[in-house]
Amino acid sequence: MKNKKLLYAASLACMLLMACSGKPVVESERNLKNVLGNHFLVGVAINHLQLQGQDSAALDIVKTHFNSIVPENCMKCMIIHPEENVYDFELSDRFVAFGEENGMFVVGHCLIWHSQLASWFCTDENGADVSPEVLKQRMKDHITTIVKRYKGRVHGWDVVNEAILEDGSYRNSKFYQILGEEFVPLAFQYAYEADPEAELYYNDYNMHFEGKRRAVIKLVEDLKARGIRIDAVGMQGHVGMEYPQISDFEASIEAFSKLNVKVMITEFDMSALPMVRYSANVTDTVSFEQSMNPYPNELPSRELEAWNKRMMEFMNLFVKHSRHISRVTFWGVTDGDSWKNDFPMRGRTDYPLLFDRNYEPKQFVKELLGE
Ligand code: G3I
DSSP states (O other), rough: HHHHHHHHHHHHHHHHHHHSSSSSSGGGGOSHHHHSTTEEEEEEEEOHHHHHHOOOOHHHHHHOOSEEEESTTTTTTHHHOOOOTTTOHHHHHHHHHHHHHOOOOEEEEEEEEEETTTEEETOOTTTTTTHHHHHHHHHHHHHHHHHHHHTTTTTEEEEEEEETTTTOOOOOOHHHHHHHGGGHHHHHHHHHHOOOEEEEEEEEETTTTTHHHHHHHHHHHHHHHOOOOOOOEEEOEEEESSSSHHHHHHHHHHHHHHTTTTEEEEEEEOOOOOOOSOOOOTOOOOOGGGOOOOOSSSSOHHHHHHHHHHHHHHHHHHHHTTTTEEEEEEEEEEEEGOOOOOOOOOTTTOOOBBBBBSSOHHHHHHHHOEE
């Protein structure tokens, strides 16, 4: 059975390799961005330590295997715009410069998000909600200042992140409470006015839920009906071994593909641990339970083999739909970088990314590269 599975994965890899390039991969091109380059951009999220030059091994992997980058945290509101008249561009400038130096497709993440929002953004000097007019102006100033700074240098923006819930209703964020659904088109319009050339994305997780799928379809159709630019739907892709069903994920890819926008897999990672809850909303945490941290030292070979196989199944899905999928981005370089080590509970050890804690490629990567 084991050999049959490996044969399955190897044959899939060969199909990928030949499908991508039509010829065997030469050593100098034995990297992800070349093997998959005929299908889509291959991206990765870069963290603070890497931007501060404290993880050169990870940056070597980024330069070798990836042709697109996104900042894991440095462009989030509470970091880049900590006070109303204070911006901190130190890390975001380094991020954009790294992308330019290495010829990357640079993605900005994220302009409007309910989480990691600076505490001043939606409140007045008395701590009450600001008026709709004040919030519109603050959104416009925030988006215009950041997008204009990187005009022509950041190629695409996660304009609005995670505005819709799994049942299709709007998240009851401060943006929604004060402006209603209108905060979404306003954000996209402000971003377009700041850089008319940049691609603009709506980004969310759990996009395989039918309710969310329907609501995102409506969001895109409404923007288009109003002549407001939107270029892609970002499916974050924080998945696990038991969820989602690949068929449900595929149903959303197919539904979004019919909207005349690109589909992007924007934050892909696959937890190797038992599912705790459906959510990438970082406030959903549960107390640490040893039983939920079953592999603190290493992932057993059986689980690792299952992880590699399911990763190949998702990659096969992305290649199948690569006419509509323009980018697949992984949410971190090595397992040690992953937010999943502390979510939904702090202190657990997960194995969700392409490279292990020794910066070595997983079997999934080796099979893709025909090794
Ligand atoms: O940098 C500070 C550090 O100085 C401080 O000592 C430490 C104390 O806990 O916190 C550090 O900041 C943390 C930051 O990551 C940088 O490591 C924040 O607490 C922590 O909340 C933050 O988590 C990030 C999370 O978004 C919230 O912004 C994760 O790294 C990041 O992977 C995650 O990414 C999100 C996407 O942006 C949107 N989609 C879901 C995805 C997963 O939640």
